[in-house]
Amino acid sequence: RRGVIFAQLWHVGRVSHTSLQPGGEAPVAPSAIRADNVKVFIETGPGTGTLADPSTPRALSTKEVKELVELYAQAARNALDAGFDGVELHCANGYLVNQFISAHTNQRDDEYGGSLQNRLRFLREITLAVAGVVGKERVGVRFAPLFATTDEDRVYLGLVEEDPHQTYIEAVKILEEVGIAYLSLAEADWENAPELPETFREAVRKTFSGKIIYAGKYTAERGNRVIRAGWGDLIAFGRPFIANPDLPARIANNWPLNPVDPSTM
Template sequence: MYHAPLLQPTTLGRHTLKNRIVLPPLTRQRAAQPGDVPTALMAQYYAQRASAGLLITEGAQIEPRGQGYAWTPGIYSQQQIAGWRQVTDAVHAQDGIIFAQLWHVGRVSHTALQPGGQAPIAPSAIQAQQVKAFIETGDGAGELVAPSMPQALSVAGIAEVVALYAQAAQNALDAGFDGVEIHAANGYLVNQFISQHANVRTDEYGGSLQNRLRFLREIVQAVATVVGPERLGVRFAPLFSGTDQDRVYIGLVEDDPHTTYIEAIKVLEQAGVGYLSIAEADWDNAPELPQAFRHDVRQTFSGRILYAGRYTAERGARLVEAGLADLIGFGRPFIANPDLPARLAHGWPLNAVDQATMYGGTAQGYTDYPVHADLARQAGTAA
C-alpha cells in the first residue's frame, strides 16, 4: 500500500505514537466567552480525532496580549487550564497523545484585542501589512481589520515574555498535556524576531541572524526547562519565494531563507528538542520547499521531523519512505474526517470541508462530520 509508511508506529520522546499521522494546529475560534475558555465541545472535537498518532492543539495565546483573533483559547488563566483539562482527559480516554501549541501573535493584533486598548507588542514598531486581525463586533459577530501599529518591546519586556512562555508551558502540564509546541511560524511574534523584515532592532536581539535568533533560543531554553526537551516541538514556516504579501507576512521571506532556517533549526538541535514542525505554504500555486533544504533539515536535526501543508497520503508516505520526514500533518482533511487514519488505511473516500464553518460557530462543521462507519450504515439502510 502506498500509504503504509504513514501507518507505522514511531516514538516521540517517551511516547509511542500509534501512527505517523498528525492533527496539526488548526485555528477554529470556538472558545467560550468571556475568558477565551476551552469547552466541552472542544474536548469532543479533539477526542473524535484521537486516532492520530499525535494531536497538536490550535494555537493557545500565552497571555492576553498574544491574541490576534476573537474567540481563540488562551492558556494563561485558571479557567482556561481547567477547560483544557477537559480536552486532555477526553483525548487520553481514547488513548491519544496531545500537545498544546503555545502562541503569541505579536504585531498581528488590534488595540480592540489588547488589554486597556494598548498597542500590540513586536520586536520593532513596524505595522503588519497585507494581513488582518479579527475582532468581535457584538452579538456573536466579528470582522477582519487591519492590525494596529505595534510598540517595540524593551529588553526587560522581552524577558517578561520569555517568562510568560515558561509559565504557559507549566500551565499546559497542569492541564494534562503530553507536551507543548512553540509557534514560531506564519509571521507571529517569534517569527517576527527571526525576520530581517520585521526586526530592525540595534540591540542584542536584532541585526545579525544570531542576534535575531536570540529570542527563539531563550524561549526554547525556558520552555525545555519546564517540560523537558523531549516533550517540546517548534514550528517554522520557511518560504523560499513569493509576492510582497508573502514577504511581509506569511512566512516572511528572508533574503536567504535556507541559511536563516537551518541556523534556527540548529538552535533546536542544540537544545535537544523532540520534534521540528515545518508548515509549508498551502495556497494555490504555492512554492514547494527545495529538496536541498529538506536534505539539510534532516542532516541538521536529529529529532522527529513533521511536515504539513496540502499533503496527500501518497505524497506524505513518499517523504517518510525517503527518510526526510517522520510525521505528516493533515489539516483540512482532518477537520472533515475525524476518522482520517482509518480512511487512509482502507482507501475510503473523504468528506469535503465546509468552508463556511471553519472559523467560529457551533457544533456544525466542527463535531458533526460523519465517520465512515456511520456513512456506510446509512447507505446500507437506504439500500
C-alpha cells in the first residue's frame, strides 16, 4: 500500500556555530542575540565531535529575509522533485521561524519586527510561498507553544512568550487564511511537563478548520482523551515506534509495549 511522506523544512537560525557556516561566518537570525541554554554539535575530527555553545548570530537584513522566503519556496520545489508528497514547515523549537515570532529573539525595527503581526510576517510569507509551490493541501506547519516552564528559554522546546495564547492563536489564524492541510502541535515532553490549557486547545480547534495533530509523550489513553474532546484529529508517536514497529496494532489490541532502550536510539 502506498504511503505518504512529507519533508520537514528547517532553518536553525541562531542555533548554530561559526564552524558550521560557509567561510566560518556568523549564523543568521532576526536579531544579533545569542542562544542560551542550548548546545550545538560541531565536528572536531573525522567521525567525531563535541557539543559547543552557539555562536552569536548577525541580524538578517530586510533584503535577506525576503531572499529566505524564496529559498523556502525553492526547498519546497526540491522536496517535490525528490518525490515527497508535501512539506511541513518547522516553526517550533527555538529555530528560525520561532525566532521571528518570539519577542525574546526578534528586536527588529523593520516590517518583520515590533508588533505581533510584524513578527508573524515571516511565517505568513513562507507559508504562502510554499503553498504556491506545492499546493496548500500539501502543506503542514509545526508549532511548539509553551505555556509554563522553569526555564525562560527552552530553546529545543520553543520560546516562552509573555502571552502564548494570543501569540499562537494569531499565528493559527494565518494558517487558516492560507488554508493549509494540517497543524502539528509539539507539546513539552519532559517529566511533569505542564499540559496545554484546555482553553488553548479549544481556541485552536475553533480557529483552524484543517487537521490538527498533537505530539509529545502521548499514551494511547491520553491521545484518546484529546480525540474524544474534539481538540485534535491525529496523535503522533515518536519514541514508542523505535521499540514497537507494530505500534498501531499494539494500541488497537491493547497489547503491552516494549520499553524504549535509549542505548539503541
